[in-house]
Amino acid sequence: MEMYDVVERLSRGTFGTIYLCERKHNKRKLVxxxxxxxxxxxxxKNAKNEVAILKSLNHPNVIEYHDSYVKGDTFYIMMExxxxxxxxxxxxxxRLEYLSPQAxxxxxxxxxxxxxxxxxxxxxxxDLKCENIFLTGINQDVIKIGDFGIAKLLCNNHMAxxxxxxxxxxxxxxxxxxxxxxxxxIWALGCILxxxxxxxxxxxxxxxxxxxxxxxxxxxxxxxKRYGKQMQILLNLLLQTDPKERPDTKTLMTLGDxxxxxxxxxxNLGCIF
Numbered sequence: 001m002e003m004y005d006v007v008e009r010l011s012r013g014t015f016g017t018i019y020l021c022e023r024k025h026n027k028r029k030l031v032x033x034x035x036x037x038x039x040x041x042x043x044x045k046n047a048k049n050e051v052a053i054l055k056s057l058n059h060p061n062v063i064e065y066h067d068s069y070v071k072g073d074t075f076y077i078m079m080e081x082x083x084x085x086x087x088x089x090x091x092x093x094x095r096l097e098y099l100s101p102q103a104x105x106x107x108x109x110x111x112x113x114x115x116x117x118x119x120x121x122x123x124x125x126x127d128l129k130c131e132n133i134f135l136t137g138i139n140q141d142v143i144k145i146g147d148f149g150i151a152k153l154l155c156n157n158h159m160a161x162x163x164x165x166x167x168x169x170x171x172x173x174x175x176x177x178x179x180x181x182x183x184x185x186i187w188a189l190g191c192i193l194x195x196x197x198x199x200x201x202x203x204x205x206x207x208x209x210x211x212x213x214x215x216x217x218x219x220x221x222x223x224x225k226r227y228g229k230q231m232q233i234l235l236n237l238l239l240q241t242d243p244k245e246r247p248d249t250k251t252l253m254t255l256g257d258x259x260x261x262x263x264x265x266x267x268n269l270g271c272i273f
Contacts, residue, residue: 004032016047020081029083030066035075047075053148054079056121061114063134063146082134082144087192090135091199101227104196105261108189110143113262115189116249118145119182128188129169130195167210168203172241175211183243186252190238197222197231217241230257 004021007029011018016035023030035047054065054077064080084090087107099107111133118125125132125148132147171187173180194202202220203210219239222232234257240246247255253262 004030016075029081030078031081033077033079035077036073047077050148051077053123056123057117057148059114059117061110061143061145062117063144079146080144082136082146084135084137084140086131087133087135087143088130090140091130091195094199096199098199098223098226099196101231102261104193104227104231105258106141106265107143107196108193109258109261109265111145111189111192112249112252112258113265114143114145115185116253119185119249123148124180124182125185125188127166127169128185128192129166130192131166133192167207168201170211170214171243172214172217173243175215180243182248183246186238186246186248187243190235193231193235193238194220194222197227197235234258 003024005024007020007022009017009019010031016033019032019034021030021032022028033047051065051068054063057065063082066078066080068075068077070076115125115128125145127147128145132145134144134146136142136144169188169191171180171184174184191202198220203213205213219236222235224232234255237247252258
């Protein structure tokens with residue numbers, strides 16, 4: 001930490017403490033996670049898991065890993081700082097100031113591209129939610145997926161079994177205690193799309209009520225007049241109860257309503273990223 005000045009503490013939990021820091025030689029801001037190694041073995045294991053995952057990822061829509069090391073009884077992880085906070089904070093500040101259909105698609109497609117890269121690496125995020133999606137860029141228009149503390153590498157295409165994640169975004173197969181794969185992230189992506197359109201969570205209430213609503217397939221609809229039928233069709237596709245019926249990221253990227261936005265984002269990579 002000798003090379004950094006601490007600007008502020010961003011958060012603190014059982015897993016560790018997160019600081020916004022600034023490099024002394026070039027004033028570049030970074031996020032540094034400090035995990036004390038005298039915590040339980042699972043905490044340290046999760047920290048090392050996050051580092052291994054971050055090292056394997058390299059995409060404009062994924063938080064960039066910089067470095068990590070152990071010093072004394074502390075494990076340090078340095079990563080990219082997203083100066084405009086997370087998507088949950090962004091939505092909360094807007095309240096009922098709805099996004100335009102194109103703005104929704106711009107955000108959605110960037111999350112999709114980042115998620116496609118993650119899935120290409122054989123990784124399920126397992127906690128994809130607005131709180132773990134970060135905003136950068138001059139106009140708060142660049143999306144970065146982060147927080148891989150509970151992500152899981154699927155070796156040999158095995159199905160994951162550990163029930164983990166945030167209950168508002170948990171897929172039906174997890175509610176049923178069934179094995180799951182990357183399609184659980186697609187369900188969470190659908191929940192995020194709804195949130196981008198309606199400025200509220202798709203599932204709210206107590207854990208038991210949310211799980212019951214998810215299991216029973218009780219889904220709210222978006223404002224069709226504002227976003228059109230195709231957006232609702234896309235939402236329904238992402239939120240299929242049967243994970244086999246949900247498209248993977250590659251299939252989604254070829255859809256006629258999504259591809260034009262993906263193309264524009266790719267063409268403007270030099271301006272946006």
